[in-house]
Amino acid sequence: IDEHDKRFIVSTLQGVNPADISTLLLEFSTEDSKYVLDILDNETSAEVINDLDEDIRAKFLKNFESAEIATMLNELDSDDAVDIINELPLKDREEVIASLDNREKADNILDLLRYEEDVAGGLMAKELIKVNENWSVKQCIEEIRRQAENVEKIYSVYVVSDTNKLIGRVSLKRIILADDHIQVKELYEDDVIAVETYMDEVDVAEIMRKYDLESVPVVNVQGKLMGRITIDDIVDVITELAEEERQMMAGISEDVEEDDSxxxxxxxxxxxxxxxxxxxxxxxxxxxxxxxxxxxxxxxxxxxxxxxxxxxxxxxxxxxxxxxxxxxxxxxxxxxxxxxxxxxxxxxxxxxxxxxxxxxxxxxxxxxxxxxxxxxxxxxxxxxxxxxxxxxxxxxxxxxxxxxxxxxxxxxxxxxxxxxxxxxxxxxxxxxxxx
Amino acid sequence: IDEHDKRFIVSTLQGVNPADISTLLLEFSTEDSKYVLDILDNETSAEVINDLDEDIRAKFLKNFESAEIATMLNELDSDDAVDIINELPLKDREEVIASLDNREKADNILDLLRYEEDVAGGLMAKELIKVNENWSVKQCIEEIRRQAENVEKIYSVYVVSDTNKLIGRVSLKRIILADDHIQVKELYEDDVIAVETYMDEVDVAEIMRKYDLESVPVVNVQGKLMGRITIDDIVDVITELAEEERQMMAGISEDVEEDDSxxxxxxxxxxxxxxxxxxxxxxxxxxxxxxxxxxxxxxxxxxxxxxxxxxxxxxxxxxxxxxxxxxxxxxxxxxxxxxxxxxxxxxxxxxxxxxxxxxxxxxxxxxxxxxxxxxxxxxxxxxxxxxxxxxxxxxxxxxxxxxxxxxxxxxxxxxxxxxxxxxxxxxxxxxxxxx
Incomplete structure (x- = not known):
């Protein structure tokens, strides 16, 4: 397949799920994989990289320039981008962040890098949909359409006060079903469950499991909305914790898998x-x-x-x-x-x-x-x-x-x-x- | 608190999350708990019952009439209702199902009871939002509004052919952003990932984790859309599997917890x-x-x-x-x-x-x-x-x-x-x- 037949590769991989391409790449050499990633569009290759296993990704990224990595990070949610940056060697990190041409994304990433990886702040993404309590439904829908371009999946729409304090949430369903002229104030539910930035990931997972949440807003000590954590990250947390426990119970002191050296x-x-x-x-x-x-x-x-x-x-x-x-x-x-x-x-x-x-x-x-x-x-x-x-x-x-x-x-x-x-x-x- | 002051209890529990009420009930006697559940509205008490631990729930339900249980099941999604019915003594099951006044719900439950608990069919709920490929966006939004009344959370809107074959999905976001006159046919993505009714729950969990899905449609061997599995059920599956593994590794042969006898x-x-x-x-x-x-x-x-x-x-x-x-x-x-x-x-x-x-x-x-x-x-x-x-x-x-x-x-x-x-x-x- 790898006789550099670009058109054939692109057409074959068209419509294939990035997670499947990741699995496929495991069987290629690092060089061939880079070649495939280069000819795929940025969004797809970013997702492929994102779906790779940590240790394999580290090997891959060594072959990429900082600018190339930055281009891919641009396509990812801020939480995934931060995870990848955290895996890079220290000296490369600043270079990659400096190469990000999307200033907002860069600021978000710098912001998220401040948190430990195993607390709510380290899990959250900055991308979310929020509306002001004083807006009307019509305004909301417009704003949501605008914001939705950056957000991969909408779960809840968060309602904030003028000072960005989280005061409630309103479901997309409710907004769609409501009349255009109603104000958010009359529509939202104020019993929103939120977690603080420094809450341990284990506790966040337990809260999301207990209340069957698909996403949970993260607030700082002043109650300001900082980001949101989605359930897919929590599924990963639960899986990792189970693996960690299995290894500890078996007396294995590092995170190893059967295909390690x-x-x-x-x-x-x-x-x-x-x-x-x-x-x-x-x-x-x-x-x-x-x-x-x-x-x-x-x-x-x-x-x-x-x-x-x-x-x-x-x-x-x-x-x-x-x-x-x-x-x-x-x-x-x-x-x-x-x-x-x-x-x-x-x-x-x-x-x-x-x-x-x-x-x-x-x-x-x-x-x-x-x-x-x-x-x-x-x-x-x-x-x-x-x-x-x-x-x-x-x-x-x-x-x-x-x-x-x-x-x-x-x-x-x-x-x-x-x-x-x-x-x-x-x-x-x-x-x-x-x- | 329990001096039969109805108004006080209702006003205190107003707006409290059902999951929290469940935790609270653990400290009450079974009798007092039934009293509290009786005076709460049906929807809340159904959710409280749903959030209880299996063995505690079994104890609780002994004190309820079949008709009372049926009323509560009416308020739950079909998958949760089936789980509860499966825990009832065999002789009570038919009685409860017969007492369900919502015929559609009863049919759904009977349908789901056919599956083993640990396969996709046993995890899925019948409630979902589906649209026909030949509908227009305007028709869709109307249909979605109608169907949404029965569905707690909308994740994906599934697209089916005239014979109810699953042919794709379209995000709610996309429908909202689209013009009213466009047909679903032109809008939907056909790379939908689905699982078959008899797939093992472990495999379903792995697929949802790999592809970061919040819900996955379930199809039968003919490819017809039968139901959907949501991520909260999968989180429970993963947690249970980890518990089971921990017990096996420790040589404990039954599912016990520290507060068992x-x-x-x-x-x-x-x-x-x-x-x-x-x-x-x-x-x-x-x-x-x-x-x-x-x-x-x-x-x-x-x-x-x-x-x-x-x-x-x-x-x-x-x-x-x-x-x-x-x-x-x-x-x-x-x-x-x-x-x-x-x-x-x-x-x-x-x-x-x-x-x-x-x-x-x-x-x-x-x-x-x-x-x-x-x-x-x-x-x-x-x-x-x-x-x-x-x-x-x-x-x-x-x-x-x-x-x-x-x-x-x-x-x-x-x-x-x-x-x-x-x-x-x-x-x-x-x-x-x-x-």
Whole structure:
């Protein structure tokens, strides 16, 4: 296809969705892709670039001049443009912004660059449709027609006061259905839900999900309308958060995918493996203290995996249940004490069942009674401790602003392995020395 | 508040968002809540009910007559109404549907009930705005005004042929901006993305995310327009899928939350704990075979947790990376062989680093050279096997239509514990018997 047959390429890609072209480009070399993008019109190639994966886009953009990037950014909404600028090397950013010939767009972008990427201000776009409360429906429709040229999708029309304070919203449907001479003042609903520029993206997502919003206006501390966040950005936020959580639960320390390089994949996986390894070595040192007990009752060693595995499983279950509550921001009328009482009750139930079955199995299998007792008592203790650890750790991490998902990963397993061994060998030492 | 002061309650809740009333009701008794819902107008109480959590809603609806439920369903979109009907006990369903006085709504609901809940047909609503290709803009606007009364939010206006085949879409913006006499035929875009009624919800979500759609039309096999799916439903799907995955990764077998009963929480957690327990007992039996080796070299027992923990960590990392690929449906030009080559390369790198550090540490700590060798060789083997297992298992599960997230949970840890012990003791047995 790439024998530089411009007309053929253009006609083939005519009408193809930019998202599909992006997928297609993944199979081309960077050079060929640039060639294709060059001959497509600016709007299409801007959208294709916008739909690419972050790391692939970074590779692509290295081959473009600042002026070329600027031309494409001109075609994008300010929020997408800012995302792309944020991915550029620092030295290129100013050059690209300086090359933007649309001054308004450049100002918008500079404005948005002030915000962190993970707060409402970093998600919002400046493009929106707003009307003044004192306008008539006729004026509105004219204004909306004018403004609509810059706005890709109209969701809500925001109503502002003379000082640009957000005071309400009115649906396009309502404006269309209304008579021309009515004033916006009589038409708008004042129960508009807005978020502040510095609200965390997780909270914004939760608000939009709770109230089923497709877009939410963003206001600053003075209540002035600064921009709007659309649901497609929130879908991306939710998807990314789920990915991040999955990686944390699996003990992967960087954002990697299967098609990243061997080196990147190794680098992302080693840190937690090494932490787990040191945990294992510490465990070895610890069991070493009880070498004499093991020589006396070698069967004690048999149940080490049972103890550590149970501790790990219980710990992860507990922390993931807390994670669920934290993620859905469900209201807790429960006090900390009530919460803990429940955790302990569940742990007691689980512990009794597990310890009971193991006791029975060990006796059936003809294991020594004392050892069977040691194992079951230790298991019961491990279930209890792992439940408490698994519940408290994510709560503490969350309090300190650390992503609590980390508590469901190798961290909790390693900690519980060590605690489990401590309990097991303590119980064993006590029971055996008392016999 | 609840001294039956109707006027006070109504005036207080006036203008409060239904989603907020739902949250408020959680703190009331079921009886008080019913009282509040009874005095609110039908539309508001329908939305409040719609915003409630599934299990709480089920409790609430037990106190309502079929006719009362039907009145509320009348106010909801057909997709939400169907969700609520699906939660009712079988015997009540027909009664509620029979009580619906709006025949069109009842037909729509009966139609939607035919679909599974997790396919496009089960997510879609029948309410949508459609225009015939042969209409003029003026006719369209009139029709849209009429249809808009039943449709909560207009996203796209769908264009159909005389036989109700979906042939394109036209934005409301475009209709407003166009002259009255133009025909839809000249205005609409024919590159509309649609999904078929039996498409899986995961695929629908991915399509809407990829193309940044706020709504997608649903067609049957003949291409006829059946309904539309809106982005708020997809946000719920994505959130639920993430929750489901979190639970599977944590080995929780039912959809539970922290505020469920102690009994439910226990029931959700026990199955995997018991499976893990049997794994542990099997491991104990297995180590028992090597009792003599342990008596000879008790230090061998020290490293059991290191071996099992490393196997577990590597296994979960590997499977979660595959999970990521499966979730994002990323295109793989990679063949199975390429994929495996990469997995093995990463495993080799990780294995060498981990085995190397452990070797060094063991020598520094004055451990016996043979044992140090055994542990390092076994670790290397465990990293390799756990990587392969962790990669292949989710792929196989996915092939058989089982949620591959289960492979990142206790399943993989238990399997890897056993495999790890097998490798460790085999290596030890070999090396020691050869010395």
């Amino acid at each position: 061997v080196w990147m994949l190794t680098r992302a996986r080693l840190p937690w493996l090494i932490i787990g390894m040191f945990g294992g070595l510490l465990g070895a040192q610890f069991i070493g203290v009880f070498e004499k007990d093991i020589l006396l009752v070698p069967a004690m060693a048999f149940f080490i995996p049972l103890i550590t595995a149970t501790g790990g499983n219980v710990g992860i279950q507990s922390s993931s249940i807390v994670l669920q509550s934290l993620a859905s921001k469900s209201v807790f009328d429960n006090s900390f004490v009530k919460r803990m009482t429940k955790v302990i009750l569940v742990a007691l139930l689980n512990g009794i069942v597990i310890a009971g079955i193991v006791m029975g199995m060990n006796l059936i299998l003809g294991q020594d009674l004392t050892l069977a007792l040691v194992v079951s008592i230790a298991l019961f203790g491990v279930v209890l401790i792992a439940s408490l650890m698994g519940t408290i750790t994510p709560l503490i991490l969350d309090r300190f602003g650390i992503n609590p998902a980390i508590a469901s990963g190798p961290f909790i397993t390693t900690a519980n392995d060590l605690l489990g061994l401590l309990v097991y060998f303590s119980v064993a030492h006590l029971l055996y020395s008392n016999l | 102690v009994w439910m929480l226990t029931r959700a957690r026990l199955p995997w704990l018991i499976i893990g327990m049997f794994g542990g007992l099997l491991g104990a039996q297995f180590i028992g075979v090597f009792e003599k080796d342990i008596l000879l070299v008790p230090a061998m027992a020290f490293f059991i947790p290191l071996i099992t923990a490393t196997g577990g960590n590597v296994g979960i990392q590997s499977s979660s990376i595959v999970l990521q690929s499966l979730a994002s449906k990323s295109v793989f030009d990679n063949s199975f062989v390429k994929r495996m080559t990469k997995v093995i390369l990463v495993a080799l790198l990780n294995g060498i680093v981990i085995a190397g550090i452990v070797m060094g540490m063991n020598l520094i700590l004055g451990q016996d050279l043979t044992l140090a060798l055994v542990v390092s060789i076994a670790l290397f083997g465990v990293v390799l096997i756990a990587s392969l297992m962790g990669t292949i298992t989710p792929l196989i599960l996915d092939r058989f239509g089982i949620n591959p997230a289960i492979a990142s949970g206790p399943f993989i840890t238990t399997a890897n514990d056993l495999l790890g012990l097998l490798v460790y003791f085999s290596v030890a047995h070999l090396l020691y018997s050869n010395l």
